[in-house]
Amino acid sequence: MIKLIQLILIIPIFSAIICSGLSYFNQKVSKNLNIFFAFITLCISTFLIIEITHSDNLSFVFAGFLEPFGIKFLFSKENAFLVLLINLIGFLFSLFLFDFLTHNKHQAPYFYALSNLFLVANVGLVLSQDLFNIYVFIELGGICSYALLAFKGSSASFSALRYLLAGSVAATFFLLGIALFYALSGSLTLESNLSLIETNLSNFLVLSASLFCFTALLLKAGVFPLHFWLPVAYGATHPLVAILVASIATKIAIYLLVSCFGGVINVLLASKFIAFSIEAILSFTIIYALTRAYFEKGISYIVAYIIVAEIAYIMGGIVIGNPDSIFASSYHLIADSLITAFAFSLIYLISGKGRDVYVSDLKGVLSNSLIQFIFWVYLAACFIGLPLTPSFITKIYLIKGALISKHYLFLISLLVGSLIITALFFRILFYATKETTIRREATYSNYATRLGIYCLFVLIIIYSFIPSLIPLNIFIK
């Protein structure tokens, strides 16, 4: 069982090396191998989740070195679903890549290496129990995402460079926080430093160390006002890259933020003035992001601004702090990841060879294809929060939590935000159902891409019906 956890980390690294090397000699074999390795990793994650429901947490230390010298990886009931989510998105991405690389053979080594290492970095972030190891995985995931986001060139390179600078500053802040924690506790293990945070947060140095790490993760998560890199990075990049990066990166950062440095949130919320200010900022974020999305013309930019609002929903649920809102945040963390991947996969389907997709490009697409119409309507329903979508459950629990805890400002912003996004998608779908005589560019939609999109669609529907399966305690710490 312990060896299986190691395999979750080793198989994608193996895949990155083997597939990128093999792609120079035999494209077909490398494409199939990439999907095979991704599928194996997904199966192992699923098997481990089934195992962990019957047993205690699983942990191992690399090379047998015990803590504090060794690095421990912990597979627990809290992070199991996140590991599954990352591997699921990775598998679906490998399906999309299958068709894409048929027409872009020279890009194959680049994509195999970067995408697999990105997945390893995020799985490692979730499993690792060592602060410096978490820093290394942050940097590894960051480097892979900067390179992937810059792939399209032109304005995507510019936004990736800005993200690189911001992300590197965040990582440096995190490293400084680690330095202070090491100076205070003499250890790099998460357990000893978390107990330091819990018992000594009033100590100036402990608080400084926590705030450095907390700020770093706020920037990585794209929480307002440190979200400035997010809309342009995800809006300007190739939609295929956004399927992978946009659906995973910020969610894992939020998980780390809350599970490792939730003590800082408790300290901040202890002051009524600061608690109200945070609520006001999150409420403002929702209205601001959705209003910006309404006035954008590029669909990727619209989805990117919606992601900023979704992050505010998740953080809002944490800040409200009662069981219903925390459940909503845990549930929405995974739901938003799936919905984001679905949104960018639909954009990828229309984008042809990765060009920018505007609302006007949807003209005729939906009136000519019933399946695409259903998908776009369901996507709109997901973002609005209509019944039979995961967002409906999220919003119900958030509204319930806000009402119980009397966070009326957040409640109003939730409702106004829903109205704005309804107006936005009415505009998009109304435009998209008009007829057109314009011939569309061929897309890379072969059976693998379509299989990926159908899988995402079915998974989101299934997820909306089984909220009780998700552990309430992703954010329990």
Add this chain to the structure above:
Amino acid sequence: MTLIFLLYCGASFLFMIGLAGVAFLDNFLKKIYALGFMQGAVILFFIILSYRDGGDLPIFDYALSEKVIPKMVNPIPHVLMLTAIVVGVALLALAISILNNVARKFQTLSEASVKAQILLDKKNIEGQLVND
């Protein structure tokens, strides 16, 4: 003021210069240099943490009596910072390669100029969409 205190001040000052450079400079290449300053400052901070006054190299000598354990500098931060340096070099290489793409496309290293060009292109495209 001890030497250690001055070294900590120096590292903090270097960090602040780097942070100000990344935040306020317009030239991308200079921003990348400033990022290097920040990373160097944190690495220096770690090394200063490991220093012990009068400490020797962290190599245990079996010739000495077992009861006498000499004072040594802490080797762990040095080891950690080797990793951080390698990561920093990889990041720098990636940053410069992306900057190369940006410079070729926009013929400038200035962030403000690139932003202005992108906004202009976006306005032109969106203007055409309205006309269509």
